[in-house]
Each structure stands twice: as C-alpha cells, then as structure tokens.
Amino acid sequence: xxxxxxxxxxxxxxxYALLLLxxxxxxxxxxxxxxxxxxxxxxxFAINVFASGLSSxxxxxxxxxxxxxxxxxxxxxYALQDTDSDGRADKKYTIASGLQKPNGVAFRDGDLYVAxxxxxxxxxxxxxxxxxxxxxQVLSEDFPNRSHxxxxxxxxxxxGRLYLPIGAPCNVCEAPGFGLILSMQPDASDKRIYxxxxxxxxxxxxxxxxxxxxFTDNGRDNLGDNRPPGELNRAPQAGMxxxxxxxxxxxxxxxxxxxxxxxxxxxxxxxxxxxxVAPLGMRFYDGKxxxxxxxxxxxxxxxxxxxxxxxxxxxxxRVSIDGxxxxxxxxxxxxxxxxxxxxxxxxxxxxxxxGALLVSDDQSGVIYRISYKQ
Numbered sequence: 001x002x003x004x005x006x007x008x009x010x011x012x013x014x015x016y017a018l019l020l021l022x023x024x025x026x027x028x029x030x031x032x033x034x035x036x037x038x039x040x041x042x043x044x045f046a047i048n049v050f051a052s053g054l055s056s057x058x059x060x061x062x063x064x065x066x067x068x069x070x071x072x073x074x075x076x077x078y079a080l081q082d083t084d085s086d087g088r089a090d091k092k093y094t095i096a097s098g099l100q101k102p103n104g105v106a107f108r109d110g111d112l113y114v115a116x117x118x119x120x121x122x123x124x125x126x127x128x129x130x131x132x133x134x135x136x137q138v139l140s141e142d143f144p145n146r147s148h149x150x151x152x153x154x155x156x157x158x159x160g161r162l163y164l165p166i167g168a169p170c171n172v173c174e175a176p177g178f179g180l181i182l183s184m185q186p187d188a189s190d191k192r193i194y195x196x197x198x199x200x201x202x203x204x205x206x207x208x209x210x211x212x213x214x215f216t217d218n219g220r221d222n223l224g225d226n227r228p229p230g231e232l233n234r235a236p237q238a239g240m241x242x243x244x245x246x247x248x249x250x251x252x253x254x255x256x257x258x259x260x261x262x263x264x265x266x267x268x269x270x271x272x273x274x275x276x277v278a279p280l281g282m283r284f285y286d287g288k289x290x291x292x293x294x295x296x297x298x299x300x301x302x303x304x305x306x307x308x309x310x311x312x313x314x315x316x317x318r319v320s321i322d323g324x325x326x327x328x329x330x331x332x333x334x335x336x337x338x339x340x341x342x343x344x345x346x347x348x349x350x351x352x353x354x355g356a357l358l359v360s361d362d363q364s365g366v367i368y369r370i371s372y373k374q
Contacts, residue, residue: 035344038335039334039336040334040335044291044372044373044374045370046370046371047368048368048369050088050358051088051092052365053092054070054072054078054365055076055365057360057366058072058073058103058151058281058347058348059103059104060348060349060350060358060360060367061106061107061155062107064110064127066082066353068080068081068089068367069107069126070367071105072103073101073362075097075098075100076094076096076097076102077096077099077102077112077114078094078095085354091130093130093131095123095126096114100116100119101116101151103202104164106155107126111125112126113154115164117145117146117151117152118141118144118145119138119139120188121136121137122139143164143166144166148170149167149168149170150169151202152164152165153201153281157206157213158206158211161185162183162184162186162188163182163183163213164184165180165181165182165200166178166180166181167198167201168200172199172245172257173245179196179198179245180196181194181195181198181213183238194213194235195215195235195240196240196242197241197244198233198242199219201216201217202280202281203215203216203279203300203348204282207284207321208286208296209296210236210324212235213235214233214234214282214298215235215282216232216233217230217233217242217244217279218230218278218279220248223248223255225275225276226275227249228275229249229274230272230273230278231269231273231279232269232326233269233270234270240267241265242267243263246261246262246263246265247262247265250268250272251263251268270325270326274305274312274317275305276307276308277312277313277315278304279302279303280347281348281350282299282301283298283299283350284297284298284321289371289372291372297320298318298326299349300317300318300319300349301316302315302346303362304337304342311340312337314334314337315331315335315346316331316349317332333346342363343364344364345364346359347360348360354371356370356371356372358370
C-alpha cells in the first residue's frame with residue numbers, strides 16, 4: 001500500500017528527523033555519562049570527556065597557546081582547542097593523515113614534531129596554521145621500520161634535545177640497535193644512545209626539580225601471570241643499562257639469556273609496577289589544581305594486560321615521589337575494566353594549562369579530563 005504525503009506532512013518529516021538527531025545525541029551523551037560513572041577517583045575529583053571521535057588517540061603534547069596535539073596509532077594527528085574554557089574541546093583539527101602510526105608528538109618553539117615508526121617530521125609554526133597545516137619537513141627516516149614495539153614516544157628534555165625510544169622487535173631477544181632511548185638535536189642530528197637494556201618504553205618525563213629522566217618500561221611476556229612486573233625507571237645519567245633481555249624487574253633472570261649476565265650488573269627499577277599492566281605514558285604533576293600532596297608525583301597510564309589469565313591495569317596509577325625515591329604506588333583512576341571486560345584503555349596523560357589531567361584512551365577514541373574541586 002502506498003501512502004500519499006501532502007506538503008504539510010513533509011514539514012513534519014523534517015521536524016521528526018531533527019528530533020531523532022537530538023534524541024540520538026542525548027542517548028550517546030547518556031551512554032557516555034553512564035560509563036564515566038564507573039570511573040573511581042579519590043574524593044573531590046571528577047572526570048568528563050574533553051574530546052571524542054578520535055581514531056586511536058595516544059601521546060599528547062601541549063602547544064604554547066594551549067592547543068592539545070594528539071598522536072595516534074592509526075594514521076592521523078589531531079589538534080584540539082577549548083576556546084571557551086569549559087573543560088571540553090570545541091575545535092578539532094586534523095593536522096595530518098595517511099601517516100604510519102604517528103604515535104609521538106612534541107612541541108617546541110612553535111613547531112610540532114611528529115614521530116611515525118620510521119621517521120621524524122616537523123610542522124613549522126603550527127598553532128598559527130591549524131586550519132591549513134604546512135607541509136611536513138622530514139628530519140629523519142632512518143629509524144627501524146619494525147611495527148613490533150615500534151610506536152614512538154617523543155619529548156624534549158631540559159637539555160633541549162629530543163628523546164625517542166627504539167623498542168625491542170620481539171618479546172625477548174638480543175637485538176643490537178634496539179631496546180634503547182636515543183637523544184638527538186631538534187633537527188635529528190647527533191643521535192646518541194642515552195639509555196639501553198629497555199624492552200619497550202612508551203612514556204617518559206623529567207623530574208621538575210632535578211631534571212632527571214624517569215621512564216616506564218613494559219616487561220616481557222610468557223613468564224606467568226605475576227612475572228615480571230612493569231617498571232618505572234630512573235636514569236640520572238647517560239649510559240645506564242636496565243637489564244633487558246638478561247634480567248627483568250631488577251631481580252628476575254631471563255630463562256634464556258639470564259646466564260649470560262647477572263641482575264646485579266644493571267639498574268633496578270625505581271618502582272615495580274603491576275605484572276603485565278602495560279605502563280605507557282607518564283608525567284610528573286606540575287599543575288596547581290590538584291591538592292598539595294599530588295605535587296611532583298607521577299601519573300602513569302596503564303594500558304592493560306593481555307598476557308594474564310585475569311586482566312589488570314586499564315587505569316591511571318599514581319607514584320608518590322620523595323626526592324630521588326618512589327615511595328608509594330597506588331590506583332588513582334580505575335573503572336575502565338569491569339570484571340574481565342574493558343571498555344577503555346588509557347594510553348597517555350598530560351597536565352593541562354589549568355592543572356587538570358588529560359587522559360587519552362585509544363580504545364574508545366576519547367580524551368578525558370580529570371579535575372579537582374574542593
């Protein structure tokens with residue numbers, strides 16, 4: 001049967017379509033808020049969605065004008081702006097697409113640096129050209145083109161040099177030229193090995209009052225549910241060796257390579273983390289919003305385990321710091337893992353200009369904002 005629609009009815013069809021759009025949007029917002037209600041935080045803290053609709057967002061970097069740049073493990077790099085200061089990004093730009101896992105982003109002197117698996121590029125004067133990004137200037141294309149542990153995390157150190165990791169191309173192996181953190185000049189010249197014996201670091205930062213490098217490292221798989229721990233390491237000078245592949249977690253000899261060198265030869269972790277929690281991005285908290293007891297502590301994005309019979313991680317943890325020492329390790333934000341099902345996977349953290357903590361989630365395509373109000 002065919003029904004005829006008169007002109008008045010057609011107007012109602014348009015109105016009905018608009019109402020459907022609004023209801024759909026409200027439904028999505030409701031689902032979003034329902035999930036956020038599952039996140040457990042200390043008293044006084046709150047979480048909201050800063051930005052959504054991103055493809056596998058990973059490392060974040062802050063521009064001089066407050067722009068949040070976001071790398072990904074898909075093919076795109078984004079820029080986000082909260083122009084009305086309401087805690088949600090109201091402008092989103094795609095800086096580049098068609099890239100090879102552009103996980104790493106760093107900002108310096110107005111320029112955006114982007115690290116793909118095999119190359120490092122620079123986008124000049126980026127904040128003035130978000131709507132029409134400049135062509136990338138390729139600085140280096142000589143990094144190993146291996147996807148296994150190939151996601152780059154980049155950051156400029158207090159010495160003005162750019163730091164970049166080269167993860168091991170395996171679960172556990174001896175692989176010359178891998179398992180390193182490199183440092184280089186901003187133009188990618190003068191590459192030097194800063195630290196070695198590192199299986200896969202995808203997060204590091206420098207302690208604000210000492211200038212010392214701290215970094216996360218992912219422990220090897222297939223040694224059981226509870227071995228080895230993830231690692232938070234401290235590297236006060238160049239040339240230190242952190243044990244991989246011979247020793248894990250400071251005191252666990254590798255079954256295959258442990259006879260070649262002893263654990264006592266290497267730097268032990270500053271803090272052992274949960275086994276297989278996959279610690280990725282980390283930052284020292286140098287904002288002013290959080291209470292005084294959080295100042296100078298480390299927040300870590302734990303991406304979550306796959307190599308355990310019972311999943312753990314999928315959370316943000318806090319490591320309390322006293323001088324050169326880690327004194328406490330505890331969950332700060334959890335709830336992305338419900339039972340044995342995870343609806344989100346934190347990948348990086350970043351202190352926003354107002355002191356809130358931004359968290360990227362590469363599973364849900366979201367960046368969250370954790371704030372504190374007395």
